Amino acid sequence: MSEIQSPAGPLSSLRLEERLRDTRLFFSQALRTFHATGSILPSSAALAHSMAEYVRSRPVPDKPVRILEAGAGTGAISRGIAAAMIPGDTLDLVESNPEFAAHVEELLRSDPAMSPVADSATVHAKLVNDMGRDRRYDVIVSGLPFANFTADAVRDILDYYFEVLEPGGTLSFYGYLYTKEVKAVIARREDYLRQARTSWLVQDWIDRYGIRSDKVFANVPPAWVHHLRKPGKTG
Numbered sequence: 749m750s751e752i753q754s755p756a757g758p759l760s761s762l763r764l765e766e767r768l769r770d771t772r773l774f775f776s777q778a779l780r781t782f783h784a785t786g787s788i789l790p791s792s793a794a795l796a797h798s799m800a801e802y803v804r805s806r807p808v809p810d811k812p813v814r815i816l817e818a819g820a821g822t823g824a825i826s827r828g829i830a831a832a833m834i835p836g837d838t839l840d841l842v843e844s845n846p847e848f849a850a851h852v853e854e855l856l857r858s859d860p861a862m863s864p865v866a867d868s869a870t871v872h873a874k875l876v877n878d879m880g881r882d883r884r885y886d887v888i889v890s891g892l893p894f895a896n897f898t899a900d901a902v903r904d905i906l907d908y909y910f911e912v913l914e915p916g917g918t919l920s921f922y923g924y925l926y927t928k929e930v931k932a933v934i935a936r937r938e939d940y941l942r943q944a945r946t947s948w949l950v951q952d953w954i955d956r957y958g959i960r961s962d963k964v965f966a967n968v969p970p971a972w973v974h975h976l977r978k979p980g981k982t983g
C-alpha cells in the first residue's frame with residue numbers, strides 16, 4: 749500500500765476556469781441526486797492519476813487496451829485516463845446522469861485533455877450494468893459511489909465488471925476514508941447498517957482479488973484507491 753500526496757503531469761495545469769465550471773455543475777447535480785453522485789466535489793487530479801494507474805502500467809507495454817470508465821461525472825477521472833492512453837486504446841465513458849453525459853460529450857469536443865482521445869472515446873448515457881454483457885475490457889475504472897448503494901446493488905455491479913473484464917484485466921475503484929466512522933456518528937441506524945453490509949462486501953472482493961491499494965490524501969475527502977485483477981492469463 750502506498751500514499752499519493754499530490755497531482756502529477758498535465759492534469760495539474762487544468763485551468764482554473766475549467767475547474768470552476770466543472771465544480772459548479774457537479775455541486776448543483778450533487779444537491780439534486782446525492783444518492784447517485786456520492787460527493788459534492790469532483791475528484792482531484794491526484795485521485796485521477798491514481799485511478800489511471802493500470803492504463804499507464806498496461807500488462808503488455810505499447811499494446812492497446814479497451815477501457816471502461818463507469819460514472820464519468822464531469823470528467824475529472826476521464827482526464828487522468830485520457831492522459832495515459834496511447835494510440836489504439838478505446839474508451840467507453842458511461843454516465844447515468846444525462847447532464848453529466850452531455851458535459852463529457854462537450855469535453856471530447858473542446859477540452860484540451862479530452863479532445864486528443866475524442867476519436868477513440870464513446871459516451872454512453874446509461875447505467876453501467878445496462879451496457880450489455882457481450883462487451884470486453886482490459887481495464888475498468890469505476891467512480892461509482894458504492895458507499896451509497898445497497899450490498900446487492902454493488903454485488904450486481906462488481907459481478908458485471910468481472911463478467912466483461914478479460915482474464916488478467918484490472919478493475920480500479922475508490923472509496924472515501926473514514927466514511928464508516930462518520931456514518932457511525934451521524935447516520936440513522938438502518939443507513940449505517942446498509943453501509944456496513946456494503947463495505948463488508950467490497951472488502952471481500954478486495955481480499956479475494958486486490959493487487960494494490962493506495963491512499964490519496966490530495967482529494968476532498970481523502971480516498972482509498974483499490975486495484976483488483978481478474979484471475980487468468982492476460983492475452
Ligand SMILES: C[S@@+](CC[C@H](N)C(=O)[O-])C[C@H]1O[C@@H](n2cnc3c(N)ncnc32)[C@H](O)[C@@H]1O
Binds near residue numbers: 784824877
Ligand atoms: C462520485 S461521482 C464520480 C464522478 C467523477 N468520476 C469524479 O470522480 O469526479 C459518481 C458518478 O457516477 C454516476 N453514476 C452513479 N451510478 C451510476 C451507474 N449505475 N451507472 C453509471 N453512472 C452512475 C453519477 O451520476 C456520478 O456522476
